[in-house]
Amino acid sequence: MTRARDPIADLRRIAFLLERANEATYRVRAFRSAAKALAGMPAAELTERVGNGTLTELAGVGDVTARCVAESLAGEEPVYLRRLVATEGSDLDAEATALRAALRGDCHTHSDWSDGGSPIEEMALAAVELGHEYLVLTDHSPRLTVARGLTAERLRRQLDHVAQVNAALPEGFRILTGIEVDILADGSLDQDDDLLARLDVVVGSVHSGLKDERSKMTRRMLKAVANPHLDILGHVTGRMVSSRPAGVTGPGDRGHRARTRAESDFDADAVFAACAAHDTAVEINSRPERQDPPKRLIRRALEAGCRFAINTDAHAPGQLDWQRFGCERAALCGVPADRVINTWSAEQLVAWTHTRT
Ligand SMILES: [Zn+2]
Ligand SMILES: [Zn+2]
Numbered sequence: 001m002t003r004a005r006d007p008i009a010d011l012r013r014i015a016f017l018l019e020r021a022n023e024a025t026y027r028v029r030a031f032r033s034a035a036k037a038l039a040g041m042p043a044a045e046l047t048e049r050v051g052n053g054t055l056t057e058l059a060g061v062g063d064v065t066a067r068c069v070a071e072s073l074a075g076e077e078p079v080y081l082r083r084l085v086a087t088e089g090s091d092l093d094a095e096a097t098a099l100r101a102a103l104r105g106d107c108h109t110h111s112d113w114s115d116g117g118s119p120i121e122e123m124a125l126a127a128v129e130l131g132h133e134y135l136v137l138t139d140h141s142p143r144l145t146v147a148r149g150l151t152a153e154r155l156r157r158q159l160d161h162v163a164q165v166n167a168a169l170p171e172g173f174r175i176l177t178g179i180e181v182d183i184l185a186d187g188s189l190d191q192d193d194d195l196l197a198r199l200d201v202v203v204g205s206v207h208s209g210l211k212d213e214r215s216k217m218t219r220r221m222l223k224a225v226a227n228p229h230l231d232i233l234g235h236v237t238g239r240m241v242s243s244r245p246a247g248v249t250g251p252g253d254r255g256h257r258a259r260t261r262a263e264s265d266f267d268a269d270a271v272f273a274a275c276a277a278h279d280t281a282v283e284i285n286s287r288p289e290r291q292d293p294p295k296r297l298i299r300r301a302l303e304a305g306c307r308f309a310i311n312t313d314a315h316a317p318g319q320l321d322w323q324r325f326g327c328e329r330a331a332l333c334g335v336p337a338d339r340v341i342n343t344w345s346a347e348q349l350v351a352w353t354h355t356r357t
Helices: 007-020 025-039 043-052 063-073 079-087 092-102 120-129 152-168 193-198 214-226 268-278 295-304 317-332 346-355
Strands: 105-109 134-137 174-182 201-205 281-285 308-311
Touching: 007 025, 007 063, 007 079, 025 063, 043 063, 063 079, 079 295, 092 317, 105 120, 105 174, 105 201, 105 281, 105 308, 105 317, 105 346, 120 134, 120 152, 120 317, 152 174, 152 193, 174 193, 174 346, 201 346, 214 268, 268 281, 268 295, 281 295, 281 317, 295 308, 295 317, 308 317
Parallel strands: 105 134, 134 174, 174 201, 281 308
Antiparallel strands: none
16 A cells, blocks of 8 residues: 655645746645645544545635645645755756756747838848857748738748848858647638648648637647647647746836736647657747746646757847747756757757648
């Protein structure tokens, strides 16, 4: 028989690790309140309440905390705790710095061909100055008309143009071709297959119908993830957050607080399992107003065995320096560099995407 763990100690440990990872206060409080509510309870009563499911009748104990208690008493490390311990004892700041230093390129950027503010050349030069070896240009696809999405015809012209720009750029750096393709309502991708096959990197994102009901959104995402053209699943939940992330102060933050949007609803475990199975990378979107996926989902994707891409989704040259924010979030979740595809060289990256066609 497995020996029971101390459920109170586990709840308190979870609260501590959540706090350390800078999670929302209400989340931390849930675990502390549960620990407090159960602290004085005789072991026999605790076991009985877990057995007959009456733990949640107590003030301060919810479904999630009750599950943790049940797992502890059964002698298992609670799943919730297991997802957090990856960062235990590490210097998160140093981890984030090391991760940022390991990144050799950016796989999600926009130019003025779609809704970005600057020409491709300008974006590329800024990336060179940041020390990148490559920049993947991922302008929008046709259906995203508000963002001047590129038709197949315009994308073909862009590919010719990129070839010319590349010829003039410093040696050791290159623009990789790509797209941020819309994942359509039925899960198909909004660009011709022959073009998707020709591009170096394909990021796929949901930009419409973000309020699809859960089963529909799950089906939609599963179909996209299984598409061999899709390399990276972009800003997974579509959320917009209003909070100011650590490190962002001053005028750069202006405008980020105006609009917020809830996460879209889907079966994250099913989607991440599919990403792992099809070797589709999960994007950690660095934009301060997105911070997508949220940390609890980054942890689940990590546990599912997914690869990641830490991208800026830059729409202007200065935004290419936002990768640090994504690295901080990744470090808080214990994402190791060897799971991050943009730590690879351009050759390795393209070799990987091409095996996927
Ligand atoms: Zn997008
Ligand atoms: Zn984008």
